[in-house]
Amino acid sequence: MADTRRRLRSSTVVLGGMGVIAAALTSCGSDPDRRCVDRDSYTYEGYKVVADKNCSGGSGSSSGKGRKTSSRSDAAWYYDADVSRGRADSGTFSRSEAVDRGGFGCSGSGGG
Incomplete structure (x- = not known):
């Protein structure tokens, strides 16, 4: 049970981090309104x-x-x-x- 919980938290951290990186890249690279x-x-x-x-x-x-x-x-x-x-x-x-x-x-x- 501890392994499942640990794996779930790791996935959440990785996915959340990827979201932050994607937001940073698109906010700088996109055309302004x-x-x-x-x-x-x-x-x-x-x-x-x-x-x-x-x-x-x-x-x-x-x-x-x-x-x-x-x-x-x-x-x-x-x-x-x-x-x-x-x-x-x-x-x-x-x-x-x-x-x-x-x-x-x-x-x-x-x-x-």
Whole structure:
């Protein structure tokens, strides 16, 4: 009976440890949350969220600052924002800054 109890505890510790490691790795390696916003629409509530098709790039920007200029709006990806009622605020337009904010297990170093 003691062997069974001991084996069960060991399995629990190993599985729990693997979960912690997986959480640490995914929190640092994943893309930050992003919204496509109209940079010209800022009010005290934040930027107006627009359709993703208005922003360029797939998993990040390949055109400088993530902008796609059109005659209607100046749309760009806005990362790690608080979104409420179609408005995004308290985020950043810099993808690298959003990633550097880090999570559990991230070093947070990098500077710039």
